[in-house]
Amino acid sequence: MSSTLSILRLAPALALVLAVGCGGGDKPGAPAKNPSEEGKVAAAPTPGPAAGGAADAGDKVKVVAGKDPLDDRYVLTVEPPADLAVGAQGVVKVTVVPKAPWHMNLDYPTSLAVTAPKDVTLPKAEQRKDDAVKIDDNGAEFGVAFTPASAGDKSFTGTFKFAVCQEDACAPVTEDIEFRVAVK
Numbered sequence: 322m323s324s325t326l327s328i329l330r331l332a333p334a335l336a337l338v339l340a341v342g343c344g345g346g347d348k349p350g351a352p353a354k355n356p357s358e359e360g361k362v363a364a365a366p367t368p369g370p371a372a373g374g375a376a377d378a379g380d381k382v383k384v385v386a387g388k389d390p391l392d393d394r395y396v397l398t399v400e401p402p403a404d405l406a407v408g409a410q411g412v413v414k415v416t417v418v419p420k421a422p423w424h425m426n427l428d429y430p431t432s433l434a435v436t437a438p439k440d441v442t443l444p445k446a447e448q449r450k451d452d453a454v455k456i457d458d459n460g461a462e463f464g465v466a467f468t469p470a471s472a473g474d475k476s477f478t479g480t481f482k483f484a485v486c487q488e489d490a491c492a493p494v495t496e497d498i499e500f501r502v503a504v505k
Contacts, residue, residue: 394485394492395419401477401502410468413477413500418460419485425458426491429484433463435498436478440470469504476501 400414415433419425431450437443444466445452455462461483469475477500484493 393420394423395494397481397496397498399498399500401500404503404505405469406505407469407472410466411502413465413467413502414454414462415465415479415481415498416460416462417481417483417485417496422487423485423492424487425456425461426484426486427456427458429482429491429493431456431461431483433465433481434479435465437467438475438477441475441477442468442470467502469502472504474501474503 396418398414398416398418400416402411402413405411413435417425425431427450431453432448433452434447435443436446448463448465450456450461452463453461454464463481465477465479467477477498479498481496481498482494483496484491486492
């Protein structure tokens with residue numbers, strides 16, 4: 322019984338030695354702890370712009386947030402005809418080409434919606450993936466047919482929605498587009 326009593330007397334001293342020896346005290350070179358913060362747990366850092374701007378959307382997919390002026394995921398081009406005669410049909414080519422390692426997400430509901438001036442007829446103002454001239458892993462191309470009823474510069478606006486992916490991230494994109502066509 323006396324050995325049990327001796328162990329019980331040594332228990333507090335043993336706990337103190339273990340706490341100090343196992344990191345319970347401040348480590349050399351570490352900032353001193355503020356007593357008011359004792360027992361608080363630091364929050365885990367959240368990904369921000371320094372982490373590539375990606376927001377975690379689950380275990381398998383990362384969504385790249387926002388439009389970045391230094392975006393290097395794809396090239397978007399809009400090619401209107403050089404000039405067009407009144408009453409003649411023209412076609413504007415809208416193309417997106419992902420840059421490596423990105424590719425087109427063929428499961429995304431890709432679409433192109435274009436608004437024309439009042440004196441221009443658009444046979445199909447809203448196009449879906451099935452309306453694309455070409456769509457595959459390497460890019461997407463849409464042709465926007467239109468017929469002007471009067472001469473002058475015609476300004477068009479639109480919204481192109483698509484997504485590009487790489488091995489561990491997908492990026493849905495909404496691009497506002499604008500273009501002009503000179504009609505003679």
